[in-house]
Structure formats: structure tokens, C-alpha cells
Amino acid sequence: MEIIDISWPLRPDTTAYKDHKTIIFTTKKTIDSDGVRESILTCGSHSGTHIDAPAHFIKDAETIDQAPLDRFVGPCKVVDLTHVQGAIHAHDLYDLDIEEGDFLLIKTSNSTLSATAPFNKDFVYLNASAAQYLVELDIGLIGFDYLGIERQQPDHQTHRLLMDADIMIVEGLRLGHVAAKSYFFVCLPLAVVGLEAAPARAILVGGL
Amino acid sequence: MEIIDISWPLRPDTTAYKDHKTIIFTTKKTIDSDGVRESILTCGSHSGTHIDAPAHFIKDAETIDQAPLDRFVGPCKVVDLTHVQGAIHAHDLYDLDIEEGDFLLIKTSNSTLSATAPFNKDFVYLNASAAQYLVELDIGLIGFDYLGIERQQPDHQTHRLLMDADIMIVEGLRLGHVAAKSYFFVCLPLAVVGLEAAPARAILVGGL
Numbered sequence: 001m002e003i004i005d006i007s008w009p010l011r012p013d014t015t016a017y018k019d020h021k022t023i024i025f026t027t028k029k030t031i032d033s034d035g036v037r038e039s040i041l042t043c044g045s046h047s048g049t050h051i052d053a054p055a056h057f058i059k060d061a062e063t064i065d066q067a068p069l070d071r072f073v074g075p076c077k078v079v080d081l082t083h084v085q086g087a088i089h090a091h092d093l094y095d096l097d098i099e100e101g102d103f104l105l106i107k108t109s110n111s112t113l114s115a116t117a118p119f120n121k122d123f124v125y126l127n128a129s130a131a132q133y134l135v136e137l138d139i140g141l142i143g144f145d146y147l148g149i150e151r152q153q154p155d156h157q158t159h160r161l162l163m164d165a166d167i168m169i170v171e172g173l174r175l176g177h178v179a180a181k182s183y184f185f186v187c188l189p190l191a192v193v194g195l196e197a198a199p200a201r202a203i204l205v206g207g208l
Numbered sequence: 209m210e211i212i213d214i215s216w217p218l219r220p221d222t223t224a225y226k227d228h229k230t231i232i233f234t235t236k237k238t239i240d241s242d243g244v245r246e247s248i249l250t251c252g253s254h255s256g257t258h259i260d261a262p263a264h265f266i267k268d269a270e271t272i273d274q275a276p277l278d279r280f281v282g283p284c285k286v287v288d289l290t291h292v293q294g295a296i297h298a299h300d301l302y303d304l305d306i307e308e309g310d311f312l313l314i315k316t317s318n319s320t321l322s323a324t325a326p327f328n329k330d331f332v333y334l335n336a337s338a339a340q341y342l343v344e345l346d347i348g349l350i351g352f353d354y355l356g357i358e359r360q361q362p363d364h365q366t367h368r369l370l371m372d373a374d375i376m377i378v379e380g381l382r383l384g385h386v387a388a389k390s391y392f393f394v395c396l397p398l399a400v401v402g403l404e405a406a407p408a409r410a411i412l413v414g415g416l
Binding site: 001008009010011025028032036037040043044058065068070074186189190191193195196197198201203205 | 209211213215216217218219230233236239240243244245246247248249250251252253254256257263264265266267273276277278281282364394396397398399400401402403404405406407408409410411413416
């Protein structure tokens with residue numbers, strides 16, 4: 001069994017969406033003073049690797065604790081779109097082997113950026129035509145290698161198309177070290193209750 | 209494939225060790241004001257389900273990000289010790305089928321407590337004789353169903369015995385709904401860098 005970590009490391013200088021940093025580590029107890037070390041962690045619900053629930057965009061919609069965990073655990077395909085600049089369009093996906101129910105992780109040139117680089121407002125993103133194509137294919141989950149999956153869409157069309165079709169969205173993956181092939185994907189969000197998203201740890205398991 | 213969530217739900221009123229509550233959810237953006245909902249999460253590194261790294265008790269020791277993830281992912285055995293009151297001693301473990309390298313999850317009467325009950329200072333715990341016995345058996349990981357694995361040991365003997373033997377410690381599991389048998393265990397800590405522990409999500413997978 002091989003485990004590949006595809007999570008974004010979380011530290012105070014971790015890249016944040018539009019550079020709105022939220023991660024704070026506070027020391028609560030130290031070994032010198034208390035005989036034990038304990039910390040307090042603060043982070044945005046969309047920090048690093050995270051899963052968006054429909055409540056991120058839709059009032060009173062499903063929160064992250066209401067999504068069954070089998071929505072984030074299962075066989076997956078990593079596809080290589082590192083040659084695409086700017087927007088990923090539907091036509092960039094046509095030649096890929098994508099089937100109904102697939103968990104699709106898209107590796108782009110975003111994964112070449114450092115995990116603590118300033119926010120790149122020109123990140124590669126998934127445009128509405130590509131989202132619509134994936135909705136038609138009826139995939140189960142999309143994983144993306146930046147802190148957002150869309151930009152330049154004031155009405156959040158990519159998110160809305162995917163969420164309306166009940167396709168789970170995992171953002172903030174790190175795929176630069178991952179070959180484009182099939183794996184077993186496990187992405188576990190923190191067990192927070194009632195929030196619109198949760199930070200998560202994501203791995204690929206090979207040789208199961 | 210069946211997924212059983214064995215994580216402690218995280219909310220502001222979640223039971224905290226010695227009732228020192230640390231979990232805070234803050235609203236950062238709302239759909240009404242901002243068109244999108246975003247939250248900030250604060251929690252102790254030992255809130256709910258979490259993994260302790262050696263740096264919890266030993267200065268400059270390994271932090272949670274330095275532990276390879278295969279230490280928390282693999283076949284496991286859930287054993288039922290719900291009949292034990294107070295301390296679990298070595299002799300309570302003698303009749304169990306425990307082997308070298310095992311990931312051992314101990315289900316106790318702690319799992320009958322509500323996830324938001326006041327802290328129970330009389331929780332069932334693992335005493336030093338039991339820890340020493342598991343060290344001799346050379347297990348790989350111990351999972352326990354309360355926010356601590358020991359009490360009434362000012363020198364943290366249970367933790368130190370297990371940590372010195374490189375046995376991983378997962379605390380804050382919820383096992384009341386789980387039958388005592390073999391499963392595939394996946395426990396993924398948040399990818400925090402440099403901390404002595406991390407909150408984690410833990411599942412059992414059956415039928416893999």
C-alpha cells in the first residue's frame with residue numbers, strides 16, 4: 001500500500017485566497033511551563049485543502065456534516081491538464097476518459113506554485129463550459145489544485161452548475177508530484193457541525 | 209464498501225478535556241451580505257478526535273506533520289472492553305487477539321456518553337500496566353474513545369510508555385455504534401505544520 005499526501009500544508013504563511021490569511025497557531029501550554037505542549041488553531045473553513053458544501057452559496061442548504069462521507073472516498077482518476085493556460089474549457093476535457101460517477105482530480109500548472117506563494121489571481125480555473133460538460137457526464141466529485149476552482153464569474157457559475165448537479169467540490173489539492181492515473185481517493189473533512197465548508201486532509205492510496 | 213464515521217463531532221458545545229472549551233465558529237461572510245457564506249474555525253489541537261505527536265510531551269520531538277500517514281491508515285481491530293470500570297489493566301487485555309503491528313481500537317463505556325456531555329473526570333482509561341503490555345506486544349497504534357487515554361498519572365506514564373515505543377495514539381474516537389471486529393482504519397489529521405497534535409477525522413471502512 002502506498003499513500004500519497006495531496007493536501008495543502010497549513011501554517012500561518014500558507015497561501016490564502018486573495019491573500020486574506022486566516023491561519024493562526026497560538027501556544028496554550030508549553031513543556032517548560034506546564035509539562036505538556038498544547039496549541040490552539042484558527043483557520044478559515046476554506047483554508048488549504050477543503051470541501052465546499054452547498055451552504056457555501058445557497059442559504060439554508062446542506063452543510064458539510066450533512067454530506068455522507070462516501071461522497072469523498074472512492075476510486076478516482078487524476079488527469080493532466082498542465083498544458084492549459086487560463087481557463088479550462090469543455091473542449092480541453094473531450095479527449096479524457098471520464099465516466100459517470102467518476103471522482104476526477106484535475107492536475108494543472110497551479111500545482112507548480114509554492115504552497116506559501118502570494119495568491120496568484122491568474123490561476124488556471126474551470127470555466128462554465130467545462131463545468132457544464134462534467135455535469136452532463138454526471139461525475140461524482142471534482143478535485144482541483146488551487147484554492148478556488150473558478151474566477152472572473154461574479155455569479156459563481158462554475159460552483160453553481162456543479163453544486164446544482166450534486167457534484168462535490170474539493171479545492172486546494174496539491175498534485176504536482178502525482179502521476180496522471182487511477183488511485184483510491186480519501187478526503188476527510190474535519191467533523192465540524194453546521195458549517196458551509198471544512199478543511200480536510202486528502203490522500204491517494206495505491207496498491208490497496 | 210461501507211464507511212463508518214468514528215469521529216467526535218466538533219461544535220462549540222462539544223465536550224472538552226476538563227471542560228476547557230476551545231471551539232469557536234465565527235461568521236466571516238454571509239449570503240445575505242456578501243453572496244457567499246464563509247466561516248472561521250478555532251479549536252484546540254486536542255479537540256475531539258485527534259492524534260498526539262511526541263512533541264506533546266517531549267521538547268523538540270517529532271511534530272504531527274513529521275509522522276508518515278501510513279502510521280494512521282491500515283487494517284485495525286476494534287475490541288470491546290465496555291465491561292471494564294475505571295482503569296484498564298494489562299490483565300483486561302490478556303484474552304484478546306492482539307498481534308505485533310496491530311492497530312488496536314478500544315471500545316469502552318466512554319462511548320455511551322453524549323458528545324456534548326460535561327467532561328467525565330472518572331472516564332475509563334488505560335493504566336501503565338496495560339500500556340506496558342501493549343508495548344511488549346509491539347502494536348502500531350492505539351485508538352481510544354475518550355478525550356484522554358490516561359488520568360491520575362502526574363508523569364503521564366501511559367503516554368510516555370506508548371510514545372517511547374513509537375506507538376501512535378489517537379484519542380477522541382466514538383465507538384458506541386461499532387461492532388468489535390476487524391476493519392480498515394483511516395485517520396487523517398489536518399495538515400498543520402509544526403504542531404504537537406492535530407484534530408483529525410477517523411473512519412472505518414468495511415468491504416474494501
